Amino acid sequence: MNSQVKHFADCLLSGHQDAAWELLLEEIHAGKSSLEIYQQLITNALIYIGQLWEENRIKVADEHLASATCDFLLSRYFFYRQQDNKTQPANKKAMFFCLEQEQHYLGLKMASLLFEEQGWETRFLGPNLPLEYVLNMAESWRPDVIGLSFTTLYSADKLSMYIAALEELAHSPALLVGGRLIPKYDFSSDTSSSAIFIEKLEDIQRWMPIFVCGKDHHV
């Protein structure tokens, strides 16, 4: 864990938005791409914060403050990037949400922003979304892609139910499943389906152009 990641994590934990923003600006000025910033700085800082809890050095309340600070920074970062980077519209739509009772949404938010940066129209529905809301939104808005995320084995039990219901949608959107457990366990046996399991954010970056070209959907 490099010192910059620790510094960034400390800023998040203490709610120092401005200091954290300075660090993000340094990364932008160093020519880092969004994917690099999301993976190397932000995701690693969040993993480090999780470790601090494991080591009993912080409390869950501290984690919540860090999440809220990080959420704000992501929105600010994206807005900043969009100022001088006007991408052509991709004429594609993607919708993102976390399974019911799942509160960890920052990874999914970064995924959503990667899509938006490529000119996709996105809707980020956030944490803890019951299936009926997801289905209503999916039926009326008809996204090309639906991305869902979970981080606990308890939420994983519901995965197959969500996937089965989303596969029934008449317009057959592509389904992406992400979350920190994906590289650790094989969930494909829980789902009958064509759902694509995303282990890292860079998988999304690789998958997106392939999907847009209408070729093989698998990463």
Add this chain to the structure above:
Amino acid sequence: MYAGRIIMSSIEFLPYPCFVVDQHLYIMERSQSSGFTFGPAMNFLELVDSESRKKAERLLKNGFKSAEGELKMATKDSPFSLFTVRINWHKEWGYIICTEKVQSLNDLIETVEKQRLRLSETNFELFEKKEALEESLRNIRELSGPFIKLSKQTALVPLFGTLDHLLIVQNEFRFTHEAAKGDYEQVIFDFHGVGDITEEGMGAFGQLISQLKLMGARSIVTGVKPQHAFVVNNAGVDIDASFIKSLRDAIKETIQ
């Protein structure tokens, strides 16, 4: 066992989930209250969420010193509730007390969640308003260039508002399509209602005129104001059209 009896009497009626464990965290005794919160278990670790177990072991064994920390535990109501767990070791026994953090933490989560939702709703509202606004703008641009039949040979297109690239691009298909359908010989573009003209707009307009010419219709531009003349001249585009000062003269000339 003598020690066991002493332990039992010391914790049974405490108003919190309390446990006495051995050095391997096997439960030797528990308070009545723990039975209301947790299910049965032989070892204290069975009550801890599987992903918190390593932390629990480190925290509770910790050289058999007193310790305090947060653990996610499986209760009768929820597979992972957050508890503050405190342990105190005396001789070979560990005395554990568990306090649920539900209320204070849920209040915090709810407040943060409400803030987040309000922000995202505002986002969606703004987003939807922006979409509606863009749609209105498209409609306005379409209405800013009606294609009017004056005679069998002549059509009139009065342009309104800013003559920019979008105004032409959005309407050029309709103009060329109408011109081809009516087989017109000339199309009069009237600039009386035009405010500003951009260079890109003039470029696109020049291309439109060329397309019409290829289809056999010549273009006439009327109503060019002095402030337009500068842009029209300096746009670096060759506008292949006749310029007539007033619309009345153009109509008089073409419809005879």
